Amino acid sequence: GQSLEQPSEVTAVEGAIVQINCTYQTSGFYGLSWYQQHDGGAPTFLSYNGLDGLEETGRFSSFLSRSDSYGYLLLQELQMKDSASYFCAVSQGGKLIFGQGTELSVKP
Amino acid sequence: NAGVTQTPKFRILKIGQSMTLQCTQDMNHNYMYWYRQDPGMGLKLIYYSVGAGITDKGEVPNGYNVSRSTTEDFPLRLELAAPSQTSVYFCASSYGVDREGGYTFGSGTRLTVV
Numbered sequence: 001g002q003s004l005e006q007p008s009e010v011t012a013v014e015g016a017i018v019q020i021n022c023t024y025q026t027s028g029f030y031g032l033s034w035y036q037q038h039d040g041g042a043p044t045f046l047s048y049n050g051l052d053g054l055e056e057t058g059r060f061s062s063f064l065s066r067s068d069s070y071g072y073l074l075l076q077e078l079q080m081k082d083s084a085s086y087f088c089a090v091s092q093g094g095k096l097i098f099g100q101g102t103e104l105s106v107k108p
Numbered sequence: 109n110a111g112v113t114q115t116p117k118f119r120i121l122k123i124g125q126s127m128t129l130q131c132t133q134d135m136n137h138n139y140m141y142w143y144r145q146d147p148g149m150g151l152k153l154i155y156y157s158v159g160a161g162i163t164d165k166g167e168v169p170n171g172y173n174v175s176r177s178t179t180e181d182f183p184l185r186l187e188l189a190a191p192s193q194t195s196v197y198f199c200a201s202s203y204g205v206d207r208e209g210g211y212t213f214g215s216g217t218r219l220t221v222v
Contacts (some may be wrong), residue, residue, distance in 0.1 A: 033210055038118060042198060043151070045210030087150055094158050095141065096211065100150040 002026035004099035006088055011105045019077055020073045020102045022088035030091040032064050032071045037085045038103070046073070046086075078106050110134050114214035115200050121189040121221045129184040129217050131199030134204045141166075141184040141211070142174065145193040149196065157182055189221045 004024045012018040022032065031050040035043040047055050049064035049071060061074040075082055083106045089096040115130045133140065138159045143166075145152040153166030157176040171193060173185040182201075186193060197219050200211040 042213040042215050043211075044213070048210060071170075092196070094139070095153055095156050097153065097167070098143075099148040 002090060002092060004088055004097070006086075006099045006102045008100065008107070009103045011107060012079060013107050014078055016078050017076050018078060018104065019074050019076065020075075020086050020088075020104070022071045022099060023070050023075075023100075024071075024088070025089050026090050026092055026097070028092050029066070032062070033089045033091065033096060034060075034062050034073045035087045035089060035098075037087065038057060039084070043087065075104075078107070080106050082106050112199055112201055112214035114197075114217050116217060117215065118218045121186075121219065123189060123191065123221060125189050126185070126187050127189070129186070129197055129199075129219075131182045131184065131214060132180050133182075133199075133201040133212070134180065135201060135212065136179060137201035137203055137212075138179065139204060140176065141200045141202075142172070142182070142184045143198045144168065144193075145198060145216075146195050152186065154184065154197075161200070186219075191221050193219065193221075194221045195219060197206050 006022045008038040033048045036041040047062040054063050059076045064071040085101040085103050087098050087101045089098045112133045141156040142154040146149050152168045155174040157163045183216045196216045198216050199214045
């Protein structure tokens with residue numbers, strides 16, 4: 001089986017940095033992905049970590065440590081439009097299994 | 109390039125009715141998936157397909173059926189609709205699950221069973 005844990009809610013102010021953690025317990029793990037979903041919308045792909053370490057894409061970075069079964073998404077220079085739900089997902093046997101999501105609220 | 113297209117966008121069903129949710133993609137992706145998302149929750153995998161003619165169960169397959177006769181289309185069939193199937197359904201596709209680029213999702217079908 002598999003399970004992922006991430007905080008249900010995070011609040012931060014505009015311009016700040018926020019980190020959303022994700023821990024997982026799964027067999028046959030291949031990689032960790034992150035998706036963003038604005039209220040009512042389709043999830044959109046943010047990043048994928050197939051190897052340990054940091055991946056950077058603009059203001060967003062994602063990190064994976066296989067030995068710790070842990071990853072995080074780092075959002076820098078927060079903007080109001082970053083208010084959304086963020087999901088980590090593990091790749092396993094041809095499919096993605098999603099966590100419950102973290103709702104990020106960015107305040108002025 | 110339309111990506112992943114789902115129809116209908118909204119639907120109200122009565123208990124016991126059946127319907128098919130349509131999903132088509134024009135990116136020549138081999139992998140296609142159906143997820144459901146209940147309010148405030150994550151996405152749960154219903155069924156997936158790694159290519160035409162191949163389908164497999166996900167986490168919550170009961171009450172649903174799928175087929176994959178072409179690379180482009182992956183319809184989801186609900187038989188004998190129940191209130192527990194009230195949810196938002198997302199179809200997605202990808203070149204492969206363990207590759208850069210991730211999944212491309214459709215805009216969703218909002219289904220209410222009354």
